[in-house]
Amino acid sequence: MPRIRNIPGPYHIFFVSFDCVEPSHVHIIREDNEAKFWIEPVELAYKHGFRNAEIKRIPRLLVEYHLIILEAWNEHCNPG
Numbered sequence: 001m002p003r004i005r006n007i008p009g010p011y012h013i014f015f016v017s018f019d020c021v022e023p024s025h026v027h028i029i030r031e032d033n034e035a036k037f038w039i040e041p042v043e044l045a046y047k048h049g050f051r052n053a054e055i056k057r058i059p060r061l062l063v064e065y066h067l068i069i070l071e072a073w074n075e076h077c078n079p080g
Contacts, residue, residue, distance in 0.1 A: 004072045020077035
């Protein structure tokens with residue numbers, strides 16, 4: 001589970017190696033809450049435990065750090 005670094009906040013943002021066959025996305029965990037967001041475009045795939053207000057804030061973070069996220073995805077899933 002490669003963690004995407006340099007994104008501030010209380011979230012553990014990562015992707016799973018076997019997910020590289022899917023379109024770019026991230027998994028987000030905070031405490032017992034989990035969500036999955038597609039990256040292009042940023043869109044909620046699923047959530048478990050997050051309150052709706054927080055789910056509305058997370059996409060802004062993903063948009064702000066979009067380039068860092070895509071670089072990490074491509075480095076891991078599309079090396080070379």
